[in-house]
Amino acid sequence: MASGRDVRDMLGLPMGGDAPKAAQKSRPKPATGVRRPQGVAREVAALYGERPPPVAIYEEKKTYRAKRQSTGPAKKWVQQPFTNQARSDGLVLRHWRRKPTTAPPITSGEDTVMEDSESSEPYIESNGDFMKYNIEVEVPQFTDEEYDAHLRSNDWGREETDYLFQKIKDYAFRWAVIWDRYDFQAERPQPPQDDANGDSTALATLPFAPAKARTVEDLKARYYDIAAKIMKLRIPEVQMDAEQFAQYDLLTKFNPDLERNRKTLAAALMNRNMDEVKEEEFLLTELQRINMAANRLDAERDELRARLEAPAPQKPVEPGLTAFPSSQQLATLFNQLFQQDKSKKRAPGNGPAGRLSLSANEMVATPGSAQQQQMAAANRRQSVAQPPPQTPIRQLAPQQEIRFNVSTHDRLTSGVSFGSDKLLKMRQAKSNVQTQKIAAALAQLSIPEIIPIPTSKVGDVFEALIGKVGKLLDVRKVREKEEGECRVLEAMKTRRASESQAGAGDASNVNDSSANYTPAKSEVADSQDTPDVDGDGEDDGDDGDNDGGEGDGDADVDAEGEEDDDEDAEGEDADTSAAQSERRGSTSTRAVSAGHKRSASVLSQASSKSNKRLRK
């Protein structure tokens, strides 16, 4: 092969000349500049011009099917003998299976079998794939005693009942098939002969009298009757859960006559002749036609109405009602006003008489108002939009409510809540101290921290208990306050008695006040009340202070004594009001001390009761 070099050599051209180099260079340049997309015809590529197309074009490459992965020689298949686990007789059939490359997986059960007979006996696969299709229906079972006690029937003998149940089992409740194959022959061919011999057995054989032609309804009625009775025997009616009860209800409610009537009707419907069917068809089409006509008429009327109520075009707007000539416009005005009214926040002092205001009630109550008409029209037009009529809430007797586990709630919060959380929440009062007190009281009643089964009933009982505990705590607090005050007044009395002659009113006043004040404080500290109660105590102190001041101003022992009484009464009053405000109609404080004693007993009573309930 002569290369270009040789040729040049032969022709005597200079070696490595510039010209061929330039030519060589110039050729690949356009190729690199305009990169032709692959797989596009040259002519098509020419159409692109200089620039590449805005959208990348990929021609799908010709793809051949992936080469088969050859993983060695062809797989071997064998006719694998197998047994079906659904069969009890161990029938061995063969199906084609891939020949296992290694020894077949040895299951634990067949381990020993495999080992000693591997060479002589082929491996038999145990196939349970289709076990799931081997389904048997469940039919209630009964014993002889149960049959005699509950299930006897004048119409059905024991043997026939058993036969029926066998058929039901065989044909899996396909009643049509059961009825089709139902061919009960009383298993006593002798009775007729017996009758011929002597009539004494006639009565005995009566239940086994000739096999009757049973209808499907007869069979069903008998089965449902027995099923219901057995169900009731197994589970008492009261203990059934909702599902079971529904089933029981269904079983007991089967009425063969109703069913028979229904079937005759169905058959009659099917056996109508051509004319009747045609008549029905005709009537149906007629009905459809009428409906369509009515719709069209409605639409036309609506259109007419809309046209009548349309706003008059380009009418100068005048003030007053004349600006709203049609009822529709009036309705829009009403709506606007209503919206304004709603959107504006009402000033606190502003009474309803202050300005024009309309409530929704007023609007709806306006007789023949446009609003109503409009709504009615709208409803007529699109009946779908109308909310469905509410189904009345069925009232259940409390007993039934318990059985069906129905409970009513004022308001249900979304999400899941735990009964134990509810109980825990009840233990917590507003203040820590109160919580501790409640806890102490509950501990005294030996109610555990965590109640094992916080059902709703337990929750209710616990709530009642907590309420009572709260009341008792309140009562105790009041008593302590009273006692403290009594103490203070006692002390004051003794001091007054001792210092009655020592005059200096101001000093004593200050002392008094301090003396008066401190116990109140200490009492407060003792009782560890909630803040507002604290304030009450201070008020009390102030009261006492003022009273003392007044009493001092009078400077008369007797009068003071009276004053003391007065003050006592006043303090009591204040306490009462405070307590009342706190407890809302709990036991009156007039009988605080007595109340306290009583409260202990109440507490014990309540505790015993609640304990009992809780134990329940």
Place this chain on the structure above:
Amino acid sequence: MASTNAPAAEYAGDEVSAIVLDPGFSTIRAGFAGEDVPKSVCPSFFGYTDAESDSKSQFLFGENAIHTPQANLQIKNYWGSDGIVEDWDAATKVWEYAITSRLTSTKPSNPLQNGLNEGSNGNGDTMDVDIENVEQAEKPLEDSPLLMTEPGWNSSKAREKCIEIAMEEWGAPAFYLQKTGVLAAFASGKASGIIIDIGASHTSVTPVLDGMVLRKGVQKSPLAGNFVSNQIRMLFKQSQPEIPLTPHYTVKSKVQVDAGAPSQATYKTFDLPPTDSFRRLEEERVLTEFKESVVEVWPGPQRFNMGPSEEIAKNQPGRPFEMPDGWNQVFTADRFRVAEGLFDASAALVDSDNPRPKDEHTISRLVQAAVQQVDADHRPMLLGNVVVTGGSSLLYKLNERLTQEINTIYPSTRNKLIAPGSVVERKYAAWIGGSILASLGSFHQLWISKKEYEEHGASIVEKRCR
């Protein structure tokens, strides 16, 4: 790969190389379960030669044997007139022939020993060798379970006989008997429906619910393919001039003649003429051809002998038919008349041998009677699944007429006729259903095994094959 794996869950097949045997009056269908067409279709007619002429082989089976003209060859059929097997010995032999001729006899011998693979080094696994193969061979069905079909009205005696034959004479490891109606429904993918099976000897209507025949509803009548054949014979006989019915085997050569003109064929001569039964069989073949190519069912809406139907039929283009001997004619209204008897007993041709068929035997009345026996709740559902099957249901326009008739009886329900379009599916529906059923994995537990048979005796078939 994906396409073959995906439907495995629904398919639930697990083939155990079962054999499905579907004996009918005209043919016996046999084949392996899981296939879509029976491999072996044999005539149910068998040849019987007198013992003195050929003492060795008395029976002749198969298409080739029975259609060869021979002296003193009697043609018989093992079916009784009531649609139940009559001649059990012959039935066993014919069935066995149907199975062994195409399915099991040509069992390959062990490739290691048959010498075909001499060239290869032959180090294949010796584990492959079936040890049982050696002692096997005298029983034809040793390693294939057998699913047999039976008509819906089969007697329990006949059923027990079936299992006896399968178990004892053929040595089947497992056996099952299923009604043709159910299987035909399965072949159309239905578990419930009314199956109208128009066969050769009988037309049957079977209501099936959830794969179970409602026995009280099973109806049968002799108005089927053979009835139509007889009608044609009568038509030929009663027409003026009489139409000669010449079977193929008698004709040596024929020449073309004008329509209606007598044939000028040369006929074969036999030293000992074949028997009448043979001639009849051969005539049936001609009639079958006639049914296939000429006969049409009047599609309605009115009956054929009512109103203007006949006039309309006369004006329709006729169909020509040529006999094997060259005689030919164009048939117009007559081709409707011969099939009308299936639906209208009063329109059937009658003569002294063939009395007027009973009214309740017409197909529409059968359907009515069958539906009447079904619970009212199921009737509309069943009428929505009317499956038409059987060889004679291939008569032209039969489906149209049937739809018409059923809609007249039950105008208020939604009636739907399901008739597979393909000829094979129509003719072999019961076999195909059996093929589907026997190849299902869930069917394994239904087989009656040999062990169960030995334990309980033949009566187990009544208990298990419900």
